[in-house]
Amino acid sequence: MTLLDVQGLAKRFGAVRAVDGVSFEVARTEMLAIIGPNGAGKSTCFNMIGGQIEPDTGIVLFDGLDITRAAPQKLFRAGIGRTFQIATVFQSMTVREVLQTALLSRDGKTFSFGVSARRYRSEEAGELGISVGLDDLLDTECHSLSYGDLKRVELALALANRPRLLLMDEPTAGMAPDGRQQMMRLVRSLADRSGISVLFTEHDMDVVFNHADRILVLNKGQVLAIGSPDEIRANPAVQSVYLGEDG
Numbered sequence: 409m410t411l412l413d414v415q416g417l418a419k420r421f422g423a424v425r426a427v428d429g430v431s432f433e434v435a436r437t438e439m440l441a442i443i444g445p446n447g448a449g450k451s452t453c454f455n456m457i458g459g460q461i462e463p464d465t466g467i468v469l470f471d472g473l474d475i476t477r478a479a480p481q482k483l484f485r486a487g488i489g490r491t492f493q494i495a496t497v498f499q500s501m502t503v504r505e506v507l508q509t510a511l512l513s514r515d516g517k518t519f520s521f522g523v524s525a526r527r528y529r530s531e532e533a534g535e536l537g538i539s540v541g542l543d544d545l546l547d548t549e550c551h552s553l554s555y556g557d558l559k560r561v562e563l564a565l566a567l568a569n570r571p572r573l574l575l576m577d578e579p580t581a582g583m584a585p586d587g588r589q590q591m592m593r594l595v596r597s598l599a600d601r602s603g604i605s606v607l608f609t610e611h612d613m614d615v616v617f618n619h620a621d622r623i624l625v626l627n628k629g630q631v632l633a634i635g636s637p638d639e640i641r642a643n644p645a646v647q648s649v650y651l652g653e654d655g
Contacts, residue, residue, distance in 0.1 A: 411436045411605045412457070412573055417466035419452050426452040428629035430466075434573070439599060439606040441616045444626035445649065450609050451577070453626065457607070458490055458575050459483050470573065489571035491562050491579055499551040503542055503561055506550060507533035510568035540564045540594060556587045560594075567598070574599070576608035580615055588612055592619040617641065625649075 412434035419427045427449040434440045442450045455461040457468055459480040468476045470486060480490065498506055511529045537546045540560045545553065550561060559579070566574055579595065580588035592615050599606050610616050616623060616637070623640045625632040633643045640646055 409436050410434070411438075411471055412607065413467075413469040414457065415467040415469070417453060417456055417468065418464050419449075419456060419461065420464055425629045427456065427463075427626075430626065430629070430631055432624050432631065432634055434605050434607050436572075436605055437599060437603050438621045439596065439608070439619060441620035441623045442607070442609045442626065443611075443613075443616055443623060444632070447628075448626040449629040450626050452629075454575070454577055454607075454609050458488075458577075484569055487569070487572040488575060489566035489569060489573070490575040491559075491566045491577060500549060502547050502549050503537050503553070503564075504530065504533050504546045506561060507536050507564055507568065510565045511536075514569045536564050536568060537561075539567065539598065556583050556591070559583065559591060563591075563595070563598075570602075571604060574604050574606045574608075576606060578610060579608055580610065580612055585612075585614070588615050589618065595619070 410433045414433070415431050417427055417430045418425070430449070430453055432440070442454060444450045452461060456463045456466075459475075459478055459482070462477050466476065467474065470488065473486060475483060475486060478486075483490075498509070501509070508528045508530065511533060534546055537543070540563050542557065542560055542564065545557060550558065553561065563579075574595075576595070580591050583591060595606060596619055598604060620637060622634060622636055624634045625640060625643075625646050627649050632649060633640055633646050635643070
């Protein structure tokens with residue numbers, strides 16, 4: 409059953425058609441990767457879905473709800489989590505405190521007088537950290553964490569609202585090869601366990617082909633191909649435009 413339905417999404421920047429009539433669906437519990445050469449339009453497409461850029465035309469439906477042009481805050485409340493290319497967290501706070509702050513935001517108590525992040529839902533924040541493998545780092549300040557662990561904190565932040573759809577922009581950027589595979593195995597495990605759908609962009613083809621259920625290939629702002637990893641790997645148009653003749 410479809411969770412995310414993107415219909416005819418388009419965006420111009422001056423004379424440049426960054427995205428030109430892109431349509432696709434993400435099924436419930438599916439992991440769909442968006443790939444393409446530089447300038448293919450994948451970041452623009454992704455940011456229109458995530459509420460960072462307004463589309464010129466097109467419709468985005470989330471579980472039947474029209475979220476076209478919805479602000480990121482509305483998407484968060486609707487059940488869409490998001491990570492970004494660069495892990496950005498409160499460096500002076502501990503992992504637990506950062507996650508407690510996220511839970512405050514989820515519960516609409518960010519600006520409530522008399523509510524301290526350090527005392528708010530400490531156990532739930534700990535469980536959230538444990539779910540992404542931060543068991544031994546909950547009381548560590550974020551400035552002391554490795555980059556890979558910061559990415560795990562960012563993933564936990566995106567999961568704080570119990571999303572049904574997780575948007576991940578270059579989730580393994582800046583990580584070592586082993587760390588990339590570990591991160592995506594974690595995402596797959598969380599998605600399977602919690603029934604979350606995942607839409608992600610990625611440059612590392614090993615990550616894409618090892619972990620995506622289906623792959624959407626963009627080229628010059630348009631859909632070049634969409635299919636299973638095996639179908640995309642064997643697609644002659646994809647080979648010539650993006651992957652190279654040897655796949």
